[in-house]
Amino acid sequence: MRWVNATDGRRNQDREVQPHILELRIHGIRNTPPAEMLCTSPESIKPVRGDVYGNFWILKEPTVSRTAQDALPESVPPGVRREAYSWGTLNRKDATGTWIFGRLGQVLTQIAWTLLLPFGFCNVAYWARKLPVPEGSLDPAAKARKGGWMHGEGAASIRVFALGLTLFFAIGLAAVSLDLVGIQCFRDARQVCSQLPGFLDLLADWTRGQRLAFLSLVPLSAVLLLYFVSRRSRVVYEENVYAKELNGADLDPDEGSLGSPNAPILSTAGFWRHALLSSNTERLHLAASFSFLAGLLAWDALNGEVPVCSTAPSASPACFPLFTVWLPWAGVAIAAAAILLLLVIAAQVVIDSEACPDISRKHPEKEKGRDRPTGTVAGVLLAGAILLFVLGIVNSAGASGSDPGRPFVAGLVTTVLVAVLLVLSLSALGWRRGVRNVYSLPLLGVMAASLLLVGWGDVVRLPDAVLWTAAAVSAALFLVLLLRRKGDGQRYEGWRGCGPGVMMLLAVGTAMFLSSLLVVGTASYLNWPLYEGVGSGLWRTAVDRAALVGQEIVIPAPYLEFGVILTAIVGAALAAVVLVVAGHLVRAPQALTTPEPPPPVFRPELADYGAGRTIRVRRPFNGALEKSVVFRRRQAALAQRAEPFIAILAGLLALGVTAALTISTTGSRDGGSGHLAPWLPTFIEDSAEALAIFMLASVGIAILGSIIAGIFVPADRPAALLWDLICFLPRAGHPFGPPCYADRVVPEITDRVQEWLSGEVPENEAPLGEKDVAKRQVVLSAHSLGAVLAIAVILNIDEKWRTSAKIGLLTYGTQVRPYFGRFFPELLGPCALGNRHCRGPSLISADPWYKQVKDDFDATAKDATGNDATAKDATAKDATAKDATGKDATGKDATGNEAARKDAAHSALPPASGVLTLAKVLTPASPNGANFIIIAGLMSNEVTTPEPAWINLWRRTDFLGFPANSYAMNPVDRGADELERHTYMLQVATHGGYPYTLAYRSRFEELVQRM
Incomplete structure (x- = not known):
């Protein structure tokens, strides 16, 4: 291409060269x-x-x-x-209107996007699974399977995990509307929480069952809102594509767009033009929410028929009504039907739904072309769930419990639900490392059950020591399976092959944080008049919190304990950040490798890597300009350590959620929610609520502040990469996640x-x-x-x-x-x-990519002296030519470390001749x-x-x-x-x-x- 001679800036209305x-x-x-x-x-x-x-x-x-x-x-x-x-408005729709309303709308939009983070992480986990790649691919360890690219380990587990996230979303809102407001704010006939709006006073004349039946519409409305938002996004993002290109065609996962089994996955016909999660999956999630809420109402109504439940905690064995005789047959039938319907919906999500075309089957060839009525099944299940929910409302409204202020089951149900999500997340850590669910799920299930039953020895007739031992042994066996090496290729995968589990742990932790912020924040707002103190002028009398026991709104245990443990999570994460930043700042400025500049490039000349080695010497800067460039390089290098930081955060969240669940069940057994384990210091137990409120509010304010800062002070932020990962690939994990x-x-x-x-x-x-x-x-x-x-x-x-x-x-x-x-x-x-493989960044090295830089230089030197890709003859290949780093072309260095050279060679392994790649x-x-x-x-x-x-x-x-x-x-x-x-x-x-x-x-x- 040539540039024409013309005066700079002159309009060229009659160009001789036509645009080609x-x-x-x-x-x-x-x-x-x-x-x-x-x-x-x-x-x-x-x-x-x-x-x-x-x-x-x-x-x-x-x-x-x-x-x-x-x-x-x-x-x-x-x-x-x-x-x-x-295409920016597809990712984050800008608000319209005047400046102030536009900015406010942007803030609300960003908050709404934050609430979808757990669902988005679920979608990332789906695509981070180990997917079969084309035969003869670049990675020799990957084996293509018959049946198509989408047949991989963990697809069914992620679909069940997504269903659990939807139910967890519903139970969080139910804990607020049903427990905090519907029950605890109406303990006596004429006493109402002073913080509630006046129009809710009319609920004081209703029975407990009637209030719960009415307020159950709150979590249901929230789930319906998710459904309608998801439907709208399908119209905005997918409708035009469907109308123009699909014309009824289905995605064939067994054939790429070239009709070749060696085509990349992204070349699959219809990959971007076919929804992997259809409206049927959305209906199934709706049906599960209806059934879930119906089961909660039925369980609460049955608890009212057991007099001991008036004083016992909701987790007490006496309050498991399904095992108690002489209960109303209608309540038992609704509760049993709700549980059965949830199991059927989960099975439908995994096995028969159109939303799961990727579930591997024993005889896929026999099912090809078979028109299964998945839409009809989903519709029937949704209709049955709606009917069950209506029956639950009627049954709850007509129930007459022995005590309107008895505890609700939200804490226990939340504990069990989060435990299931945690088990699925931990099992996902091993999917890419060769640990199958058939081995990991039983071990993790035993560990979770043992931890949840600690303190319940008289019920299960097992000493606590046995339960602790069972949990420790199961966890150790799982770690042995997880940490065993399956090959050097894992170093070239995110989080050493634990990507799906890391994403699912982030989903659980984020969901737990958002729900805890909602529940603890609402309880704090309702309790606020009790904490104001008495006095006037400069002084007031401090409130004796111990004297308020029995008057406060009691926070369900899992949310409170997670808020307290969040202090340790945030403290450990900040300590890791401070240590890394401090170590990065006190070290000598390292000359980071820079690309070869094309002349003329306007940048100062800095020392570079020499023959694959890093220059680690102090030297004076050549002026303020060079100092600014070096400072920016080091800032960028510090921000590029996100991957190890995310691994630390996921690990802390896993430990924190596990500890919160264990402590909450122990506290419930000891006499109600909101009590920490007896081995913790008394001052922590007495200040648990205040500590939880402080930490949750602090983190929430920090997130809100970052959202506002990003809108009012536009800047390049590494956090934007989060939306790169979440929203790029098609929705295949959660139907209510951010649109693609x-x-x-x-x-x-x-x-x-x-x-x-x-x-x-x-x-x-x-x-x-x-x-x-x-x-x-x-x-x-x-x-x-x-x-x-x-x-x-x-x-x-x-x-x-x-x-x-x-x-x-x-x-x-x-x-x-x-x-x-x-x-x-x-x-x-x-x-x-x-292209070449890439290692992960180092957390502590001055240059986080130093090992990868060295590998690249070593591999390039080998290519220049004897690699097969150079097409040299056998004589040249066998020659031993020393490069500048002291390593010979045969793969051994001066110390005989052959493994290191193999790793470097692996990063330059060429694909088979028949494989289609972007480079080709x-x-x-x-x-x-x-x-x-x-x-x-x-x-x-x-x-x-x-x-x-x-x-x-x-x-x-x-x-x-x-x-x-x-x-x-x-x-x-x-x-x-x-x-x-x-x-x-x-x-x-x-x-x-x-x-x-x-x-x-x-x-x-x-x-x-x-x-």
């Missing part, structure tokens, strides 16, 4: 405005197609410049049509690319387009998460357009290799992209007709191989920008400016501003030349 290259820019999670993507002002752009959620923009009057080096950021090379695709914007973005961009290449673009959109469609090409220019979307587009495009001469990829500020490739190896790892798609054919498949490193000078039409820009000052292939010299990764020239004051560049740099313009020209 479509440069389509795609933003990331930062939601860069279209004008900023096009490097101009909002007045200089216009939309050409789309709606409020997704649209394409172009420059009204493009400009040209003399050369790439002197070109203005907004100037367009001749022969290029530049467009920007904006890629379900619409990928098909829309794919259609736009194919329209351009085929020449079907309407004339009013491309009046200057090249008429000869054979000359048309596309460059997808993608930032951050946009790079993942662009990769998905390239892998989804029709085979006739998927040629190296037609499509190029320019990425910048992306996390494809270290995050997406590690967290979802089968989707975006080396087996799909053809984007690499032009060589003169002899063969394709250059691997992009792992530099090739030998003796062999001429074409370079892939993929260039990735990155810089060390970007906390979310990494190499896409290697830290060493390679055909893909190139350096970007570390100083921003387009700003009024010179500042260090971080995650944004790549299109403004000289590196972007020069590498765009290089990419077009490769194509």
